[in-house]
Amino acid sequence: MKKWGWTISLLSVLMIAGCSDDITPEERLEAYVAAWNEADYETMYTDFVSETTKETVDEVAFVERQRSLDEALGVTEREITFTRAPEDTEWEPTEPAEFPVQLKIETLAGPIxxxxxMTLHPIEADDELTWVVDWNEGFILPGLMTGDEVRVSTQSFKRGELYDRNGNPLAINGTGFDVGVVPGKFTDLAAKTELATLLGVTEEYIDNQLSQSWVRDDLFVPLDKLASTDPLKDKLLTIPGVLLNTAEMREYPYGEATSxxxxxxxxxxxxxxxxxxxEGYTEFDVIGRQGLERYLEERLRGxxxxTIYIDPVAEGAENVTLAQLPAKDGKRIELTIDAELQxxxxxxxxxExxxxxxxxxxxxxxxxxxSSPGFIPSEFMxxxxxxxxxxxxxDPLKPLLNRFAASYAPGSTLKPITAAIGMANGTLDPTEGIVIEGAQWQKDASWGDYRVTRLHPEAPNPIDLTKALVYSDNIYFAQQALRMGREPFVSGLEKFGFGETIPFLLNLQASQVSNDGTISSEGQLSxxxxxxxxxxAxxxxxxxxxxxxxxxGTMWQPTLLxxxxxxxxWKEGMVSPEHAAVLREGMRRMVVDGFAQAVNLPSIPVAGKTGTAELKASLNEEGQENGFFVSYPTETEDFILAMxxxxxxxxxxxxxxxxxVARVYxxxxxx
Known part of the structure; x- marks a missing residue:
């Protein structure tokens, strides 16, 4: 395409020239500039430059020098023009013509x-007068001379940092250590074995590092990097010849808690x-690999x-800066997280x-x-x-598993939601008591072997909503769900966001009513x-x-920034103010009178709901149980904590x- 663009321009010039006896220097320069703007260096050399120029630089050097610089400087556009002579100018066939040429190129460091x-000389070619260009390297870059080097230097950006709502650092550009040895002082064979063990490397690796050609007895030889918080540093410093040099390094001050x-x-x-x-990455770059470091990579990276500059060949000459694009540091991002509470x-x-x-x-x-347990981020970094x-x-505790991104059976923590749906549906009267006898119940014989079991059959009858919450009565809630029916219950759960992805910055597994979003039997409904x-959930x-x-009655979209x-x-109208008050009182009574006495703190009134979800190994076996507690302080109601x-x-x-949870409070x- 570049060739065609140049050819059309050149043909236009030649057609104009054909209308007069001789080609003018202005017409020749116009054709030359057309080729120049298209980076057609071969045509520029073969058809336009003077013999004097060709004696000083051959075609390969002419073309490759400019083409390689275009690539190295990231030239994306060029705009070359020249100042035309007055219309009545008469060109002497024996005198050179001179024109001011204006040059502009767009580079990776900005415009130059x-x-x-530019001087054009008249010559005879095929019995006709034409003009040729005197060229020098100053037409590549301003002030460039033969033998000068053109260099590009990179100024690294500072990665953006993450802070909590109170200004506490969560991920910052801090310092760590380069761990290494001074060979002349590191001579004990036993020390090498100890060092290899502490760093988790082989003795062969240490030997290879020490056998590099540049190594001298008095020079520091790096072996590894260490976070500033790593307790290993104290042990390393006891080994003769081992040094820790301070180095720039990403720091994660809250470590495992926020990992x-x-x-x-x-x-x-x-x-x-x-x-x-x-996107400008190279194989030598670092990048966000997990968590918000990865989610926010585009904003944190910067x-x-x-800087493009000329390194002159002349001895003692100073470098000449041609273009400079300052580094742009990544953004400082503040999270809604309370790091100390976390x-x-x-x-x-x-x-646990x-x-x-x-x-x-x-x-x-x-x-x-x-997610608990966590890991030490610097180990991966x-x-x-x-x-x-x-x-x-x-590790059986699976510290690499991100549990907050997963979903689990919520157990009895769902009961306040079930109650809210029943009250909104008009099938659950919170003051109505139900007589429930025994530890197990089934609607009728059609249920076969299936029965609903409750943990506290000693709960005093009749059972109303408050008692059902205090004693976490499965039979009560199963009967209430059967009263309202499958479709109203599923519809109510959907109003609470079940079956829907939370509008949130991070990807979390969606909560679900069931695998297919429906309830297919009375047993499943229960x-x-x-x-x-x-x-x-x-x-x-x-x-x-x-x-x-x-x-x-309102549920907000959760925010993290x-x-x-x-x-x-996000959702609204799931519960009326009157019904919300009933549930608040019931959850408060659950703490005061129920089976979460550990959190019944005299000076910190708390309301909430416990839950235990059994994950059965088989239909006839008991399996693992996950425990839950969702709570809030009743005097301030300024947070809800789910664990x-x-x-x-x-x-x-x-x-x-x-x-x-009591310990948190x-x-x-x-x-």
Missing amino acids: EWEQD HLIGYIGPITAEQLSEHED ENGK RITYDSMDG PGTAATVNPETGEVLTLL LGMTQTRYQELSD DTSFGQGQML NILHLAISYQPFVTD MEEEDQVV MIEQVEDNGGSGYVAEK QLLYGQ
């Missing part, structure tokens, strides 16, 4: 503009390099700066496998979102051995009423599902989770 005079949420950066993978093709919540879980989420019911802001990765992968069956959805009980608009309605702990069957069930309120 300059002006330079699944914040993630980490690391060397770009081949897959990511392919995904981000044409842009490198570029740390307190994580610590209260004592490394589980997850937790905390939301502000008045705004929709997410205050905590965590700095690179870990296959042995260490396998150790984490094989199970679903108390959070079993095929029902699943992710922990964030579970927390925001309690918002309507505090807001009198401070810049996001708060109080954006789940796995495998609580031998620890007291959901009461065990209530103990963990005590630490938060200084009790």
Whole structure:
């Protein structure tokens, strides 16, 4: 296409020239400039440059020099013009003609503009007068001379940082250490064995690093990198000859507590390099690999700066800067997360496998979102051995599993939602008492072997809604679900967001009513009423599902970035103010009179609902139990905390989770 563009321009010039006796220098320069704008360096050389020029530079050098610089400088556009002579100018066939030429090129460091005079000499060619160009390297770049080097330097950007709502750092550009040895002082064979063990490398690796050609006895030889918070540094410094040099490094101050949420950066993978093709990444770059570091990569990354300059061949001459594009640092991003609350919540879980989420019911802001146990982000950032990765992968507590992104059977924490749907449907009267006898119940013989079982048959009759919440009575809620019927119940759950993806920054597994979104039997309806069956909920959805009980019917879209608009309605009208008040009182009584006494704190009134979901190994066997507790402080109602702990069957069930949550309240309120 470039060739055709040049050919058309040249033909136009030649047609004009054919109307007169001789071609003018202006016409020749116009044709030359047309080829120049198309980067047709071959034609420029063969058809236009003077013999004098050809004696100083051959065609290969002429073409390759300019073409390679175009590529190195990232030239995307060029605009070359010249100042025309007055219309009445008469050209002497024996005198050179001179024109001011204006040059502008767009480069990776911005535009470069300059002006330079170009001389054309008259010659006879095929018995006709024509004109040829005197060329020099100053027409490539301003001030460029033969032998000068053109260089491009890169100024690295600073990656954007992540902070919590209170300005606490979550992912920042801090410092760490380059770990290495000074060979002249590192002579103890036993020390090498100890160092290899501490760093998780082989002694052969250390030997190879020390045998590089540049190594001298007094030079620091780097072996590994270490995070500033890594306790290993104290042990390393006891080894003679080992040094730790301060180095720029990403820091994650809250470590394991925020590991699944914040993630980490690391060397770009081949897959990511392919995904981000044409975005300026190279195989030597780092990139967000997990969590928000990956989700927010585009905003955190920034842009490198570029400087184009001439490195003169002349001795003592200073470099000449031609274009400079400053580096653009990544953005500072503030999260709605309360890092200290996240740390307190994580610590209260004592490394138990589980997850937790905390939301502000008045705004929709997410205050905590965590998975336990976590991992040390710097281990992944700095690179870990296959042995260490396998150790984490094989850990039965699964620290690499992001539990807040998964969904689980919510157990009895669903009961306030079931009650809200029943009251809205008009089939559940919260003051009506139901007489329930025994530990098991079935509607009739058509249920076969299926029965609903309750944990506290000692609950005093009649059972109303408040007692049903206090004693977490499965039979009561199963009967209420049967009263309203499958379709109204499913419709009510859908109004609470079940079966729908939460509008949220991160990808979370959607909560579901069942595998296909329907309830196919009365038995499944009964199970679903108390959070079993095929029902699943992710922990964030579970927390925001309690918002309507505090807001009198509104559920906000959850936000994770401070810049996001708060109080954006996701769902509304699921519960009336009167029914919300009934549920608040029932959940308060559940804490005061029920089986979560650990969180019945004298100076911190709390309301909430426990839940235990049994994951049966088979129809006739008992399986793993996951414990839940969703709660809020009744005096302030400024947050709703949902927590789940796995495998609580031998620890007291959901009461065990209530103990963990009680610790959060005590630490938060200084009790």
